[in-house]
Amino acid sequence: MKRLLYSSVLLVLLPALWRVSSVNAARNQDQQPAHQQTKTADKSADYLGSETCMACHEDVVNKFAKNPHSRLALMHGGKGVTCESCHGPGKEHVDGGGDITKIFRFTEASVKQIDKTCLGCHATAHPNFERSEHGKANLSCTSCHSIHKFEDEASLLKVSQPKLCYTCHTDLKAAFAQPFHHKVDEGLMKCSDCHNPHGTFQTTQLKSTADQNAICVKCHTETAGPFVYEHPVVKTEGCTICHSPHGSPNPRLLNVANVNTLCLQCHSETNMGAFPHAVSPSGPNHNQATQYVACINCHTQIHGSNSDSVFFH
Numbered sequence: 001m002k003r004l005l006y007s008s009v010l011l012v013l014l015p016a017l018w019r020v021s022s023v024n025a026a027r028n029q030d031q032q033p034a035h036q037q038t039k040t041a042d043k044s045a046d047y048l049g050s051e052t053c054m055a056c057h058e059d060v061v062n063k064f065a066k067n068p069h070s071r072l073a074l075m076h077g078g079k080g081v082t083c084e085s086c087h088g089p090g091k092e093h094v095d096g097g098g099d100i101t102k103i104f105r106f107t108e109a110s111v112k113q114i115d116k117t118c119l120g121c122h123a124t125a126h127p128n129f130e131r132s133e134h135g136k137a138n139l140s141c142t143s144c145h146s147i148h149k150f151e152d153e154a155s156l157l158k159v160s161q162p163k164l165c166y167t168c169h170t171d172l173k174a175a176f177a178q179p180f181h182h183k184v185d186e187g188l189m190k191c192s193d194c195h196n197p198h199g200t201f202q203t204t205q206l207k208s209t210a211d212q213n214a215i216c217v218k219c220h221t222e223t224a225g226p227f228v229y230e231h232p233v234v235k236t237e238g239c240t241i242c243h244s245p246h247g248s249p250n251p252r253l254l255n256v257a258n259v260n261t262l263c264l265q266c267h268s269e270t271n272m273g274a275f276p277h278a279v280s281p282s283g284p285n286h287n288q289a290t291q292y293v294a295c296i297n298c299h300t301q302i303h304g305s306n307s308d309s310v311f312f313h
């Protein structure tokens with residue numbers, strides 16, 4: 001899809017690059033890049049190309065050669081309107097000897113203007129942003145991304161994950177510092193393996209697999225099923241009814257210290273209200289003698305089984 005979007009950019013001749021981004025957004029007038037709303041008729045002559053910017057912003061232009069956005073220029077046979085595809089036409093700015101009021105400045109722009117400019121080209125990739133928790137909390141693309149000063153080059157992030165996320169979600173540091181945790185701080189996993197910071201249709205901006213399964217099963221495929229004998233809560237309540245996704249003081253990231261307590265939250269006469277179908281263990285195997293044996297010593301295939309209705313194997 002992305003490829004399609006950008007190859008359509010290819011087909012349109014200079015000087016329309018700036019306009020191309022609005023073509024992508026033209027379905028929705030509202031999404032017109034910010035500074036075009038005030039100046040609807042930019043002329044091709046208003047675009048000078050990055051060679052001109054080079055004269056006064058040499059360091060910025062030189063550094064830009066490695067930026068993924070430099071590809072915009074290549075697409076136009078090296079005509080170099082790269083800078084102005086974000087900052088808008090530069091003629092007035094240059095004619096005014098670098099008049100700072102005549103160029104689009106992200107640092108001075110409103111959240112809406114910033115997002116509209118970036119989404120002018122990236123709307124297909126991130127259609128949910130405005131509805132996401134981050135969008136609603138008035139974050140903009142540049143709360144996390146920087147085009148010129150980034151630590152994470154691949155995703156143009158101001159600072160790399162998880163530091164980026166911890167700058168605002170300070171309370172979560174403690175969760176990942178617990179004895180058992182997903183190895184996010186160690187760099188083996190990223191917050192964005194489970195969350196999409198641009199929003200999703202799930203709660204807490206969780207990602208899901210292609211077949212709309214819980215994101216957890218993308219890596220823990222053995223828990224996915226389908227099984228002949230399902231432990232139905234795995235699907236109805238989700239993994240987090242038993243596991244803490246970030247970290248836990250308990251092995252296997254369990255929510256409670258004692259596995260039997262976990263099971264008996266549902267499988268006991270007194271607690272069945274919330275899970276009316278969960279039966280209380282009974283019979284000779286659940287007697288005084290075995291009550292201190294971990295349920296999972298016998299019920300080993302706790303996520304479901306293809307051969308045994310009580311998950312022994």
Ligand code: HEC
Pocket residue numbers: 048049050052053054055056057083084087089090091093094097098099100103104105106107
């Ligand atoms: C004649 C020299 C000159 C040329 C050519 C020039 N600029 Fe500038 N530009 C300046 C000056 C001077 C400033 C103000 C710098 C300051 O106050 O820190 C500035 C500021 C800016 C800023 C705002 C910086 C900020 O601090 O927010 C942007 C964005 C910018 N220029 C983009 C461009 C682009 C894009 C081009 C090419 C189309 C360009 N400039 C060409 C001289 C120039």
Ligand code: HEC
Pocket residue numbers: 050053054057060061064069082083084085086087106107142145146147148149
């Ligand atoms: C993809 C959009 C985009 C492109 C392309 C782009 N810029 Fe920027 N520019 C930004 C954003 C966003 C900022 C705000 C600071 C940041 O996020 O890095 C910025 C800031 C600036 C500044 C202010 C100084 C600073 O670092 O804060 C200057 C000057 C500037 N850009 C010049 C240029 C020039 C020259 C080019 C072409 C080589 C260019 N920009 C290409 C988005 C862009």
Ligand code: HEC
Pocket residue numbers: 002006017021068069071072085086114117118119120121122141142145146147154155156
């Ligand atoms: C004129 C169109 C345009 C605008 C405006 C634009 N981008 Fe891009 N962006 C691109 C292109 C083209 C690429 C390179 C994609 C590729 O090579 O697959 C890119 C790449 C990126 C990447 C690197 C990830 C990747 O897929 O390679 C990030 C992150 C990004 N843009 C964020 C932003 C942000 C944030 C803004 C607003 C400040 C912005 N872009 C504005 C066209 C644009």
Ligand code: HEC
Pocket residue numbers: 115118119122125126129134139140141142143144145155157161190192193197198
């Ligand atoms: C809360 C932080 C945050 C905000 C706000 C944010 N991003 Fe991102 N963005 C990220 C992170 C983190 C990644 C890397 C994702 C990954 O590695 O899976 C990323 C990746 C990207 C990419 C490249 C890969 C992809 O998923 O397409 C683009 C393009 C992008 N962001 C554009 C945007 C735009 C446009 C906005 C504003 C509408 C925005 N981002 C707002 C954090 C953010």
Ligand code: HEC
Pocket residue numbers: 133134137139143144161164165166167168169191192195197203204205206
């Ligand atoms: C600039 C500050 C900031 C950054 C950086 C940031 N967030 Fe957020 N995030 C917020 C705010 C504000 C909210 C909404 C209020 C809340 O739920 O805390 C939010 C909400 C969320 C939510 C939804 C919480 C819920 O209860 O629904 C998730 C998940 C999330 N952020 C993950 C991330 C991840 C992952 C990163 C790093 C890629 C990140 N955030 C980076 C500020 C930030």
Ligand code: HEC
Pocket residue numbers: 162165166169172176182184189190191192193194195204206240245246
């Ligand atoms: C293994 C997958 C996974 C990883 C990795 C992960 N999360 Fe989460 N996160 C979840 C799930 C699942 C929930 C929902 C928990 C619930 O509903 O009880 C959640 C909830 C949240 C929430 C909202 C509730 C809360 O606990 O505050 C925020 C904010 C959040 N995550 C941010 C982050 C950040 C920041 C990182 C990286 C430092 C991160 N997550 C890494 C799976 C993950």
Ligand code: HEC
Pocket residue numbers: 181182183189193194215216217218219220239240243244245251252253254
């Ligand atoms: C991107 C891959 C990935 C995703 C997504 C993921 N995990 Fe994990 N998980 C791992 C890896 C790798 C380990 C083992 C390494 C470690 O200790 O972090 C692990 C460990 C675990 C463990 C401990 C296993 C043990 O033997 O002690 C549990 C439980 C777990 N994950 C549950 C979940 C749940 C629940 C989710 C969804 C909220 C989830 N995982 C999402 C990769 C993932």
Ligand code: HEC
Pocket residue numbers: 214216217220223224231233234238239240241242243252254259296300302303
């Ligand atoms: C009814 C509670 C419950 C639910 C729901 C649940 N688990 Fe578990 N899970 C457990 C228990 C208990 C263990 C510990 C088994 C052991 O130590 O032998 C475990 C162990 C694990 C392990 C460690 C390896 C293994 O298989 O023993 C992983 C990984 C895991 N669960 C992932 C998941 C994922 C992913 C989901 C959601 C698809 C999920 N769990 C749903 C209770 C549950």
Ligand code: HEC
Pocket residue numbers: 231232233237241242259262263264265266267275277278279295296299302309310311
């Ligand atoms: C969140 C509630 C919940 C938790 C926690 C839970 N279960 Fe279940 N369990 C159910 C429900 C609902 C069923 C399906 C109804 C039934 O067959 O009892 C079920 C079914 C079962 C069955 C199959 C019963 C049968 O009649 O075939 C076994 C065995 C079982 N659970 C054992 C356990 C064990 C062992 C644990 C702890 C590791 C556990 N469950 C944790 C709710 C739960």
Ligand code: HEC
Pocket residue numbers: 260263264267279280281282283284285286290293294295296297298299310
């Ligand atoms: C010593 C092995 C063993 C232990 C320990 C054990 N079970 Fe069972 N469980 C069984 C067997 C065998 C069955 C099959 C029915 C039967 O013969 O009683 C069973 C059946 C069940 C059933 C299905 C309903 C029923 O009573 O037939 C549930 C629910 C159940 N167990 C939950 C638990 C829970 C919760 C624990 C921990 C508190 C636990 N079991 C500990 C062996 C065990």
